[in-house]
Amino acid sequence: xxxxxxxxxxxxxxxxxxxxxxxxxxxxxxxxxxxxxxxxxxxxxxxxxxxxxxxxxxxxxxxxxxxxxxxxxxxxxxxxxxxxxxxxxxxxxxxxxxxxxxxxxxxxxxxxxxxxxxxxxxxxxxxxxxxxxxxxxxxxxxxxxxxxxxxxxxxxxxxxxxxxxxxxxxxxxxxxxxxxxxxxxxxxxxxxxxxxxxxxxxxxxxxxxxxxxxxxxxxxxxxxxxxxxxxxxxxxxxxxxxxxxxxxxxxxxxxxxxxxxxxxxxxxxxxxxxxxxxxxxxxxxxxxxxxxxxxxxxxxxxxxxxx
Amino acid sequence: xxxxxxxxxxxxxxxxxxxxxxxxxxxxxxxxxxxxxxxxxxxxxxxxxxxxxxxxxxxxxxxxxxxxxxxxxxxxxxxxxxxxxxxxxxxxxxxxxxxxxxxxxxxxxxxxxxxxxxxxxxxxxxxxxxxxxxxxxxxxxxxxxxxxxxxxxxxxxxxxxxxxxxxxxxxxxxxxxxxxxxxxxxxxxxxxxxxxxxxxxxxxxxxxxxxxxxxxxxxxxxxxxxxxxxxxxxxxxxxxxxxxxxxxxxxxxxxxxxxxxxxxxxxxxxxxxxxxxxxxxxxxxxxxxxxxxxxxx
Numbered sequence: 001x002x003x004x005x006x007x008x009x010x011x012x013x014x015x016x017x018x019x020x021x022x023x024x025x026x027x028x029x030x031x032x033x034x035x036x037x038x039x040x041x042x043x044x045x046x047x048x049x050x051x052x053x054x055x056x057x058x059x060x061x062x063x064x065x066x067x068x069x070x071x072x073x074x075x076x077x078x079x080x081x082x083x084x085x086x087x088x089x090x091x092x093x094x095x096x097x098x099x100x101x102x103x104x105x106x107x108x109x110x111x112x113x114x115x116x117x118x119x120x121x122x123x124x125x126x127x128x129x130x131x132x133x134x135x136x137x138x139x140x141x142x143x144x145x146x147x148x149x150x151x152x153x154x155x156x157x158x159x160x161x162x163x164x165x166x167x168x169x170x171x172x173x174x175x176x177x178x179x180x181x182x183x184x185x186x187x188x189x190x191x192x193x194x195x196x197x198x199x200x201x202x203x204x205x206x207x208x209x210x211x212x213x214x215x216x217x218x219x220x221x222x223x224x225x226x227x228x229x230x231x232x233x234x235x236x237x238x239x240x241x242x243x244x245x246x247x248x249x250x251x252x253x254x255x256x257x258x259x260x261x262x263x264x265x266x267x268x269x270x271x272x273x274x275x276x277x278x279x280x281x282x283x284x285x286x287x288x289x290x291x292x293x294x295x296x297x298x299x300x301x302x303x304x305x306x307x
Numbered sequence: 308x309x310x311x312x313x314x315x316x317x318x319x320x321x322x323x324x325x326x327x328x329x330x331x332x333x334x335x336x337x338x339x340x341x342x343x344x345x346x347x348x349x350x351x352x353x354x355x356x357x358x359x360x361x362x363x364x365x366x367x368x369x370x371x372x373x374x375x376x377x378x379x380x381x382x383x384x385x386x387x388x389x390x391x392x393x394x395x396x397x398x399x400x401x402x403x404x405x406x407x408x409x410x411x412x413x414x415x416x417x418x419x420x421x422x423x424x425x426x427x428x429x430x431x432x433x434x435x436x437x438x439x440x441x442x443x444x445x446x447x448x449x450x451x452x453x454x455x456x457x458x459x460x461x462x463x464x465x466x467x468x469x470x471x472x473x474x475x476x477x478x479x480x481x482x483x484x485x486x487x488x489x490x491x492x493x494x495x496x497x498x499x500x501x502x503x504x505x506x507x508x509x510x511x512x513x514x515x516x517x518x519x520x521x522x523x524x525x526x527x528x529x530x531x532x533x534x535x536x537x538x539x540x541x542x543x544x545x546x547x548x549x550x551x552x553x554x555x556x557x558x559x560x561x562x563x564x565x566x567x568x569x570x571x572x573x574x575x576x577x578x579x580x581x582x583x584x585x586x587x588x589x590x591x592x593x594x595x596x597x598x599x600x601x602x603x604x
Contacts, residue, residue: 015601051434054599070596075436084602086427088343099339103332103435147431 003065005030005155005186006050011059013045013210020045022210023059028188032181034197034218035190037207043190044083046207047159050188051080063155076104079148083159083190085140089133093124093143096132101150118150119143123172137290138169145173149180156180158189162196164290167273167280174199193293194218195230195269229253230269232293234276235261237286245285249275329444332437336445337452344446344453347422349414353454356410357461360402364468367394371472391475392483398465399487403458404494404543409524411454412498413516417506419446420595427602440592447503447588454495459488490546497539497580500587507594539583545576 006028013020021042037043048054049061052068052075060067066074088096097115098108106114119125122142127135132143141161148156158177162170177200181187191197197204198218206213236242239262243255251268266272280288370376420443423429432442466484470477498520505519506512524538535541571579 053430053433054601072436072438075434078434080430080434082427082430084427084430086430088428090343090346100431100435102335102338103432103437105331105436 003062004028005064006188007060007062007065008046008049009060009062011049011056011061013049013054014057019210021049024210024212025059026205026212026215028186028205029203030184030186031203032177032187032189032201034201034204035188035207036192036194036197036204037190038192041192041208042210043192043207044159045210047080047157047188047190051078051157076151077154079151079153079156081144081148081156081158081161083163085137087132087140087143090131092129092131093119093135093139093146094128097143097147097150100147104151106151114150114152115146118146121149122146122176123169137164138166141165142169142173145176154185156185156187156189158187160190160192162191162193164292166288167277167291170196170291171277195273195293229265229267230272230293231263231265232269232272232276232291233258233261233263234288235290235292236288241285242279242288245279246272246275329438329441332441333445333448336432336437336442337448338445340446340449341452344415344449345456349418352414353411353457356407357458360398360407360465361461361468363398363402364465368468368472377473389473391470391472392480394472395466395469395475395480396483398469399462399491400547403462403491404547405540407458408491408494409498409520409539411458412495412502413513413520415450415454416447416499416502417512417516419443419450419503419506420600421506421512424600424602429600430602433600439595443503443507443592443595444588447499450499451492451496454499455492458491458495462488462491490543493546493580494539494543497543497584497587500584500591501539504587504591504594507591507598536579539580542571542576542579542583545571545579546573 004027006026008024008026011024012022024046035043035046045054049056050063050068052063052071055069062068063074064077068074068078091099094112094115097118098111101114101118102108102111116125116128119128122145124139124142124146127139132140135143141164145158145161148158161177162173165173174196177187177189181201187200189197189200202218203216204218205215234242239257239260243257243262243264246252246255246262246264249266249268249272251266251272252264253267254265256263264272276288276291279285367376420429423432423446433439463484466480466487467477469475470480470484501519502512502516505515509515524540527534527538528540528544
C-alpha cells in the first residue's frame with residue numbers, strides 16, 4: 001500500500017482567536033522536505049500537528065496513512081526533534097537518550113546500546129557521560145537529534161535543528177540529514193533560512209501566515225530570493241578580524257557590529273557561507289561560536305512572493 | 308541536491324497501530340520520573356514539610372531529657388498523664404494526616420503534568436509510543452514513591468524519638484506504627500489521585516487544591532450533614548482511631564473535635580477512599596488523553 005508520509009486535508013488550527021494554520025492541504029512525499037517560512041509563519045504549529053501534539057481544529061492529518069492524534073503506536077515509526085531548548089538538565093546525554101528509547105519498549109541493554117549508537121551518529125559519544133546542563137548550545141541541539149533518531153524511525157520531523165549551531169556542527173548535521181534521506185527515511189525539516197534548507201534538499205514547502213504558499217522545487221524561487229540581501233549574524237571570539245576578512249568578499253554589502261558579533265549583509269549567501277565555513281574550520285581568525293540569520297530578509301522575500 | 312529514494316513508504320503496520328502495554332509504559336515513565344521528582348525544586352519544600360515534625364520531636368526529647376516536661380497535668384480537676392505514644396498519636400493526626408499528606412498531595416499531584424509542560428519536556432514523552440494516560444499514571448507512581456520515601460522515614464524517626472518518652476514502650480506500640488504508616492500511604496495515594504484530577508481539569512490547580520485542603524475540608528468536616536462525605540479527611544478519620552491510642556488525652560481531644568458526629572466505619576472508609584482513588588485517577592487519565600498541551604513559545 002503506498003501512501004504519502006504526511007497527508008494534511010484542509011487543516012486549520014486556532015489558538016482561541018488566533019489562527020495558527022489556515023486551511024492547509026498538502027501531501028509530503030518520501031525523501032527530505034524543507035519547511036521554509038519566517039518566524040511565526042506556522043511552521044511549529046504544522047509540525048506539532050504532524051507529530052500529534054496538537055489536534056486540528058478542522059480537517060484531518062494522517063501520518064503513514066493513519067491519524068496521528070491519540071495514536072501512540074505510530075510513534076514507533078516517527079522521530080521528533082523539537083525547537084525548544086528543554087531537557088532534564090541533571091541527566092547525562094546517555095542517560096537521557098537511554099531513558100527515552102526505553103519508552104519504545106527496548107530492554108535496558110538494548111536501550112543503552114541504541115543510545116550509544118545515536119550519540120555516536122551525532123558526534124556526541126565523547127560527551128555521553130556529561131550532564132546535559134553542561135552541554136554547549138550545539139551539543140544540546142545534537143542530543144535532541146540523537147533522541148529523535150535513536151529508535152531508527154521511518155519518518156523524522158526536525159524543527160529548526162540547526163538553530164544556534166556553529167558552522168562546523170551545522171555542516172555535520174546537514175550531512176547527517178542528507179544521509180538519512182539517502183537511507184530512505186522521510187525527513188521533514190523546518191527552518192527560516194533558505195540557505196539551510198537548500199543545502200539539505202531541493203523539495204520545499206513555503207509557509208507564511210499559516211498558509212502553504214508554494215510547494216515544489218527550490219530553484220523556482222531561488223532567483224527571487226537572490227534579489228534580496230541576506231543577513232547573517234556571527235558571534236565569534238574576534239568579530240573585527242572576521243569582518244576584515246569578509247570585506248574582501250565581493251558579495252558583502254554591509255557590515256555592522258554588535259556586542260561580540262558582526263552582522264553581515266550579503267547578496268551572495270552561498271559563497272558567503274562557504275567562506276565562513278572555511279574560516280571557522282581553519283580557526284585562524286579565532287573561534288566562531290554561533291551563526292544565525294534574522295528572518296527580515298526572508299520576510300521581505302515572502303512579502304515579495306505574495307504581492 | 309538530494310533526490311528522494313522512494314516514491315512512497317509502507318503504510319503503518321498493525322504493530323504500530325497497537326497501543327503499547329499500559330502498565331509497562333507507566334513503569335518506564337515511573338523509572339524516568341522518580342529521580343526528576345526527588346531532585347526537583349519541590350524537594351526543599353517536601354524536606355521542610357516532613358522535617359518539621361522531626362525537629363519538634365527532637366526538641367521534645369531534649370525537653371524531657373532535661374526534665375523540663377513531666378507529662379502530668381490536670382484537666383477539669385482530673386489528673387491527666389500524657390506519655391510518648393499519646394504525643395506520637397497527636398503528631399500523626401496533627402502534623403501528618405491533617406497537614407503534610409494533603410500538602411504534599413496538592414503540591415505534587417497538581418504538578419504531575421504541569422511541571423513537564425512548564426519545563427517544555429512533555430514533548431519528549433508525548434512523542435514516544437506510550438499513551439498519555441500511562442505518562443500520568445507513571446508519574447503518579449513516581450509521586451507516591453518519592454513522597455513515601457520521605458514521609459515514612461520521617462514518621463519512623465518521630466516514632467523512635469517520641470514513643471519511649473515519659474514511660475512509653477516501643478515494642479508494644481510498634482503495631483500502631485505499622486498501621487499509621489499504612490494509613491499515611493493510603494492518604495498520600497488518595498490525595499495524590501484527587502489532585503492529579505484537579506491538575507488535569509482546572510486551569511489553576513494549585514490554588515484550587517489549596518482551597519480544597521485549607522478551606523473546604525476543615526469547614527465541611529465539622530459541619531453536621533452529608534457534605535463531609537465529599538472530603539478525603541472524613542474517610543481518613545474513620546481509620547484513624549484504629550491507629551491511635553483509644554484512651555487518654557487523644558481520645559478526649561478527638562471526641563471534642565468530632566462533636567458527636569458518627570465516624571464512618573472502617574469498611575465505609577476503605578470503600579470511600581478506594582472510590583476517590585479509582586475515580587480520581589481514572590478521570591485524570593481520561594482528561595489527559597484528550598487534552599491538548601500548548602507550550603508557551
